[in-house]
Amino acid sequence: MVQTERLLKLYKDLIRIPSVVGEEEEVAAFLADHLTAAGFEVQVHRYGEEARPNVVARLKGEEAGPKILLSGHLDTVPVHDGWETDPFQPVEEGDRVYGLGACDMKGGLAAMIEAARSLAESGEAFRGEIILGFTSDEEGRSEGTYSLIQDGLIEADMAVVGECRFNPMVLGFRGRYSLDIEVRGEVAHASEYPLKGENALINAARLAIGLEELPVGEHPAMGKGSACLRYFSGGEPRVLKVPDYCKLLYERYVVPGESQEQIWEQVQKLVSALGLAGKVSVSWSKRKGPFLEGFAVSEDEEIVRAAAAAFQEVTGEKPGYGYDPSVCDANYISQLMKIPVLTFGPSGANWHAPNEYGLKSQVIAAAQVYLGMLQRLLT
Numbered sequence: 001m002v003q004t005e006r007l008l009k010l011y012k013d014l015i016r017i018p019s020v021v022g023e024e025e026e027v028a029a030f031l032a033d034h035l036t037a038a039g040f041e042v043q044v045h046r047y048g049e050e051a052r053p054n055v056v057a058r059l060k061g062e063e064a065g066p067k068i069l070l071s072g073h074l075d076t077v078p079v080h081d082g083w084e085t086d087p088f089q090p091v092e093e094g095d096r097v098y099g100l101g102a103c104d105m106k107g108g109l110a111a112m113i114e115a116a117r118s119l120a121e122s123g124e125a126f127r128g129e130i131i132l133g134f135t136s137d138e139e140g141r142s143e144g145t146y147s148l149i150q151d152g153l154i155e156a157d158m159a160v161v162g163e164c165r166f167n168p169m170v171l172g173f174r175g176r177y178s179l180d181i182e183v184r185g186e187v188a189h190a191s192e193y194p195l196k197g198e199n200a201l202i203n204a205a206r207l208a209i210g211l212e213e214l215p216v217g218e219h220p221a222m223g224k225g226s227a228c229l230r231y232f233s234g235g236e237p238r239v240l241k242v243p244d245y246c247k248l249l250y251e252r253y254v255v256p257g258e259s260q261e262q263i264w265e266q267v268q269k270l271v272s273a274l275g276l277a278g279k280v281s282v283s284w285s286k287r288k289g290p291f292l293e294g295f296a297v298s299e300d301e302e303i304v305r306a307a308a309a310a311f312q313e314v315t316g317e318k319p320g321y322g323y324d325p326s327v328c329d330a331n332y333i334s335q336l337m338k339i340p341v342l343t344f345g346p347s348g349a350n351w352h353a354p355n356e357y358g359l360k361s362q363v364i365a366a367a368q369v370y371l372g373m374l375q376r377l378l379t
C-alpha cells in the first residue's frame, strides 16, 4: 500500500530544493541519501566535463525476471517572470500544489519512489528488478539519460517515464532534428545595391519561405510532422553595406518514418532549385548524442497493458492513449535502448510557465498505478 503522507512530504520536499537545469547537485544528493535510507542500492553517476549527476537506485527481486526502468528527470526549467508565489515553496490550495517542478516532474519522482518502496515493504516476493533512473539535463539536451544509457547503467526490458501525462497516457513522441544554415551574398556599398553586391538576407528570405513550404511526414496515430524556422540573423544595422551573411536555425519535428536523410535531401534540393547552390552551407546542429527520433509503442505492449489495468483499478476509468508533439527522455530510451516505453505521471498545469502547479490527488493515484503495474509485472 502506498503511504500517502510520506509520499506528499517527499513531493513537497523536492519542490523546496531548487534544481533548475544545470543545478541538479543538491537534489541529487538529497535523493541519493533518501533512497539509501529507504533501502535502495544507490549510485550517483556522473558525466561530462562538469561531472553532472544522475541518480540510479535499484531494488532487486528474489528471482530473475523482467527489469523495469522507472525514469524521471531531476531538473526543472528556470524561473519565468510572473510567479505569484515563491516557486521554491510548495503552496497548497485545495488539491493544487504550486511550485516550480510541481507538475514537471517532482510529483512523478516522488510517486515512482513511493511505488517501488511500497512494493519492497509489502513483504510480497517479487522477481526481476526495479531501476529508478533519475537524470539531469532533460530540460537541456537529455545528456543525463544519454550518458546513463551509454554507460550501461539502466539496462532494462521496459520502461515508464514519469512525465506529467496522466490521462491520456502517452505512447509516442515526435522526434526533433535541427539544422544550422549559413547563407552568403556579396558585400558592396548599400547605396550601390542592387547594381552591385548580393544581399544574403534576401537569399536567406527566399530560402526561409521555401523551407516553410517543404512537405512534412504523417503518421496514422501521431498526425503530422512540423517545421519551425527558429533563428534568422544577419546584416549590420550601423554599417552602410549590403549584407553578405545570414544565419538560420531550422528545426523539424518528425514522426516515425521521417528520417534525417530525407530531410537533408529536401533541403539540398530546395537550395539547388532556388539557384543558391554554393551560397548556402547546411550542417546538423551540434549536440552530444544523436538527434531524438520519433517513436510510437503499441497498446499491446506488456507495460502498457499492466499500467492501463492498474489505472483502471485505481481510478475506475480506462485510460486514453495519446501522442505528444514534443520530445523528452522517452525518445532516447526508445531509440537507444530499443525497449517499449510508456509515458505516464501525475500532472497539473502551467508547466514551463509561471504559477506551475501539480495535483496531490494525481501524485497519489500515479503512485498507486505504478505500484499496481509493478505488481502485475513482477509478482
Ligand SMILES: [Zn+2]
Pocket: 073, 104, 105, 138, 163, 164, 328
Ligand atoms: Zn518534464
